[in-house]
Amino acid sequence: MADVNSSTPVITYREAVAEGLARELRRDPTVVCLGEDIGAAGGVFKTTSGLFGEFGKGRIWDTPISEQAILGVAMGAAMTGMRPVAEIMFSDFFACCWDYLANEIPKMRYMTGGQVTVPLVVRTANGGGLGFGAQHSQAVENWTLTIPGLKIAAPSNPADVIGMMAAAIRSDDPVVFFEHKGLFASKGPAAPEDHVVELGRATVAREGTDVTLVGLAATVPLALTAADQLAGEGISAEVIDLRCLVPLDMAAVLASLRRTSRLVIVEENPFQGGWGGTVASIVADEGFELLDAPVRRVAGANVPLPFADVLEQQVIPTVDAVTAAVRTLAAY
Amino acid sequence: MTAVDASASALEADQLLALYEEMALIRATEKAAHDLFLSGLVKGTTHLAAGQEAVAVGASAALRPDDYVFATYRGHHHAMARGATPVECLAELMSKGTGLCRAKGGSMHLTKASAGMLGSYAIVGSHLPMAAGAAWSARLRGTGQVAVAFFGDGATNIGAFHEALNLSVVWALPVLFICENNLYMEYTPIHEVTAVADPAAGRAPAYGIPAEVIDGNDVLIVWDAVRRAAERARAGQGPTLLEAKTYRHFGHSRTDPASYRPAAEVEQWLSRDPLDLARARLRALGVLDESVAAADERAAATVAEAVAAAKAAPEPDPGDAMTDVWADGGSAWRT
Numbered sequence A: 001m002a003d004v005n006s007s008t009p010v011i012t013y014r015e016a017v018a019e020g021l022a023r024e025l026r027r028d029p030t031v032v033c034l035g036e037d038i039g040a041a042g043g044v045f046k047t048t049s050g051l052f053g054e055f056g057k058g059r060i061w062d063t064p065i066s067e068q069a070i071l072g073v074a075m076g077a078a079m080t081g082m083r084p085v086a087e088i089m090f091s092d093f094f095a096c097c098w099d100y101l102a103n104e105i106p107k108m109r110y111m112t113g114g115q116v117t118v119p120l121v122v123r124t125a126n127g128g129g130l131g132f133g134a135q136h137s138q139a140v141e142n143w144t145l146t147i148p149g150l151k152i153a154a155p156s157n158p159a160d161v162i163g164m165m166a167a168a169i170r171s172d173d174p175v176v177f178f179e180h181k182g183l184f185a186s187k188g189p190a191a192p193e194d195h196v197v198e199l200g201r202a203t204v205a206r207e208g209t210d211v212t213l214v215g216l217a218a219t220v221p222l223a224l225t226a227a228d229q230l231a232g233e234g235i236s237a238e239v240i241d242l243r244c245l246v247p248l249d250m251a252a253v254l255a256s257l258r259r260t261s262r263l264v265i266v267e268e269n270p271f272q273g274g275w276g277g278t279v280a281s282i283v284a285d286e287g288f289e290l291l292d293a294p295v296r297r298v299a300g301a302n303v304p305l306p307f308a309d310v311l312e313q314q315v316i317p318t319v320d321a322v323t324a325a326v327r328t329l330a331a332y
Numbered sequence B: 001m002t003a004v005d006a007s008a009s010a011l012e013a014d015q016l017l018a019l020y021e022e023m024a025l026i027r028a029t030e031k032a033a034h035d036l037f038l039s040g041l042v043k044g045t046t047h048l049a050a051g052q053e054a055v056a057v058g059a060s061a062a063l064r065p066d067d068y069v070f071a072t073y074r075g076h077h078h079a080m081a082r083g084a085t086p087v088e089c090l091a092e093l094m095s096k097g098t099g100l101c102r103a104k105g106g107s108m109h110l111t112k113a114s115a116g117m118l119g120s121y122a123i124v125g126s127h128l129p130m131a132a133g134a135a136w137s138a139r140l141r142g143t144g145q146v147a148v149a150f151f152g153d154g155a156t157n158i159g160a161f162h163e164a165l166n167l168s169v170v171w172a173l174p175v176l177f178i179c180e181n182n183l184y185m186e187y188t189p190i191h192e193v194t195a196v197a198d199p200a201a202g203r204a205p206a207y208g209i210p211a212e213v214i215d216g217n218d219v220l221i222v223w224d225a226v227r228r229a230a231e232r233a234r235a236g237q238g239p240t241l242l243e244a245k246t247y248r249h250f251g252h253s254r255t256d257p258a259s260y261r262p263a264a265e266v267e268q269w270l271s272r273d274p275l276d277l278a279r280a281r282l283r284a285l286g287v288l289d290e291s292v293a294a295a296d297e298r299a300a301a302t303v304a305e306a307v308a309a310a311k312a313a314p315e316p317d318p319g320d321a322m323t324d325v326w327a328d329g330g331s332a333w334r335t
Helices: A013-027 A051-055 A067-078 A091-104 A141-145 A158-170 A219-232 A250-260 A275-286 A309-315 A319-329 B006-010 B013-038 B053-062 B076-081 B086-093 B127-141 B153-157 B159-170 B219-234 B263-270 B274-284 B289-312 B318-322
Strands: A010-012 A031-035 A060-062 A083-090 A121-126 A151-153 A175-180 A187-189 A203-206 A211-215 A237-241 A244-246 A263-270 A296-300 B068-072 B117-121 B147-152 B175-181 B211-215 B240-245
Touching: A010 A013, A013 A031, A013 A051, A013 A083, A013 A158, A013 A175, A013 A187, A031 A067, A051 A060, A067 A083, A067 A091, A067 B127, A067 B159, A083 A091, A091 A121, A091 A141, A121 A158, A141 A151, A141 A244, A141 A263, A141 A275, A151 A158, A158 A175, A158 A187, A203 A219, A203 A250, A211 A219, A211 A250, A211 A319, A219 A237, A219 A263, A219 A319, A237 A250, A250 A263, A250 A275, A263 A275, A263 A319, A275 A296, A296 A319, B013 B053, B013 B076, B013 B086, B013 B219, B013 B274, B013 B289, B053 B076, B053 B147, B053 B175, B053 B219, B053 B274, B068 B076, B068 B127, B076 B086, B076 B117, B086 B289, B117 B127, B127 B147, B127 B159, B127 B175, B147 B153, B153 B159, B153 B175, B159 B175, B175 B219, B211 B219, B219 B240, B219 B274, B274 B289
Parallel strands: A031 A060, A031 A083, A083 A121, A121 A175, A151 A175, A211 A237, A211 A263, A263 A296, B068 B117, B068 B147, B147 B175, B175 B240, B211 B240
Antiparallel strands: A010 A187, A151 A244, A203 A237
């Protein structure tokens, strides 16, 4: 993340979501938003705040609590000339409309022999750390990674929210856009005008020479904090912000490993079936000779998300877990 | 069931004969698909629509060419009613590269997007919200188009049906929900798993959607009901639900001999074959039997040519397995 200086406006991640949507709504009349409480209420996380006032009910559509209808309607509109942006309030609710994410949206182009494209964005609030319990706290980015045909974006900072939102909405492919609940209040430099971050381009969030920490969304600031602590111990950690799971920028990961030869993957979704397994398998296959140490994965525990903070901290990745994993690699 | 509206007679004899010929073409194509399956040339499964042609042909005739249609895995008749040719359909069923979906969809996913036929869906009920979405898009773009979702009686017990109905009426969408009630959800009679007599039309009032139960085997009645529903939709009066009572001549899918259906019931419905009903109407309008026979012969000849052409068509390029995941035509997912 770029340094924030006094001349750069600073906005929150939450404000960046609304700003990213507003920029595309202004630019392209076919962009239209739908979801539960996104209109006059401004969204339960206030991520659509101000949009209803600026664009009106013809562009910002409140829906009933009908996740299947939300995604099905978005799909039908995307197939017929619109660029809908659908909000599923919590990513846990993907299970309520999984047919559309698993069977319908990602397969339409392929199974029609290329006749139909589905240019839509499914936005959702993902991840834990806020004490919402087992059905409102999950990090489910790995659910979507199991389905060929979905692009998967998960920004870690406000400028990327805006730039990746622009890329997602302009994409002719379906994009699942994970907004991390734990980052909504975080701040960062505002994005310049017409800021677009191409999907599938990871970035080096911090340069280092001893170990590579690969993160996504909320695990990026977590990895950066860990890197700060490790620097005090004389360990130079490089932090890669993957930004997207599909397209997956393995070239960036492998390039970093050429510099560091050690890899710790920091992922919030559960270890079982988590995206880090895919990254690790590609590194094992294509980067084996780059490694001086085993690959470690710091991931969510294989349990439902508990409610109490003291319990939740036991099962989601923490700075301490990351630094501990890095130290185990120092022996190699 | 409603009597024929007086305005239904507005369909001229030559128009009705054209609809008859379309139905005959679909019937002959379905028969060919059945035979090709038995001879091992059609893989996977098929869900034939023989017996239900009047719903597709009558509805399509009442729509504009730019309207949208969404169908189910029993959708051959809807693809053809919107302009897919027998050879395109049969080539797809026979896994040929010249098929409607380049052999990547198969019988359950016939699609002809260029004709507004936006797909056949094999997850029951999934396409009702999509049709609502196409209607929403038409409303947003101000095109005056309508969207139609055809679905079976079995779809009336899945959540997407109910979510789509509610949202469509709340948003006043120009969408038509047309249930082809062939009395069986698959192998089980729909009345054994649904408490109301009309599984689609009986639910519509709860959502505030006007509904009508119609004779789905009479192409003229279907045409008239869809015409009126489409007019309502285009006038901004929102969705309409039609429940068309009909019957499939074959089993649910290719492995099903449909032995669970009582012989008397089958006989009664076969005596109400939509082709026979249309013939009777044509005769009443003074159309000569020779003209009808000529239509039958043209349909048979077209399908015979289609079978030969589909058999001779090339296999898909194996490389096509890795194309068209993404809009750029490719399937790359990583660097």
